[in-house]
Amino acid sequence: MTSLKASKLIVAIVIANFMLECYSQDLGKIPEIEQYKLHCIEWSQITESSAKKLRDEEEPANPTQSMKCYVQCFFQKLRFMNEKSELQKDKIVGFLSKAMEEAKAKSLYEKCLARRTNPCDTAYDMFICYRKNKAKLF
DSSP: OHHHHHHHHHHHHHHHHHHHHHHTSOGGGSHHHHHHHHHHHHHHTOOHHHHHHHHHSSSOSSOOHHHHHHHHHHHHHTTSBOTTOOBOHHHHHHHHTTTSOHHHHHHHHHHHOOOOSSHHHHHHHHHHHHHHTTOOOO
């Protein structure tokens, strides 16, 4: 009976470690993200160096409209925005929940919720807010 309990404990530890590893993965390493990056660079007419700034810097000093539209393109590719550029709360929270608890993801969504007249500005402002709160989207 003791060996059965030990076996169950080992299985539980292995599963817990696996889940922890999955939740802490760098979302930027998801294969589709690289494809989206290339598409969005072309679509927004952003330079690769500007795309790198968005990825590496906390907040670029003088973001161009192309940089903001690059982020909007990602939001649409990730289905965070629909074809009408309307935010999709369930998709955003679901994505964030891959890296944090769902309650925290919902709270972060509400904290970062931005609706600007231009969808590029909306996406960019939300992206920067997530970044400041240590939620890496891409």
